[in-house]
Amino acid sequence: MKLKYFVIASIIFVSSCTTIGPSLSYHNWNCGTGITAETKTATCKLKQEYMSEYTYVGSVQPVNFSEAVPDGKGVISNAATGEKIETTYSLGNLKKAKQQYADGSIFEGQMSNLFTRVYGEFRNSDYEYVGSFSGPLMNEGKITWKNKNSFDGTFINEKPN
Secondary structure (H helix, E strand, C coil), X not given: CHHHHHHHHHHHHHHHCCCCCCCXXXXXXXXXXXXXXXXXXXXXXXXXXXXXXXXXXXXXXXXXXXXXXXXXXXXXXXXXXXXXXXXXXXXXXXXXXXXECCCCCEEEEEECCCCXXXXXXXXXXCEEEEEEEECCEEEEEEEEECCCCEEEEEEECCEEC
């Protein structure tokens, strides 16, 4: 009889130690305390102190032991600049981003985890560019100006090479 109670108590103890979602060995986000398996949205901050001005609000996926990471659609806000980036995440990894700048220009595509442009489409009142970026600068792709002239190739300091 005691063995039966021991087995039941062991099962209950072990099941209480299981993760509430996928196990991730490392992720960049702190989505607060009290995360449960039912948590679907949260406000998250980046763990790195030098990126502390960035906040994510949106859909999350619980992971590990009462943690969560961005997963799905949300918005990144930069408290220092007021910029906002519409994002799509998959288990804490940024998959797609859309950012509208103060001058009206728009970037849509892939961004790094530091929120710099990597590859995508950049549009403003003068031209449309599709290609890769090196930091904030155009790197290799096609630019089409409003007068329908275009250039397809590499760029140095935002100028066709």
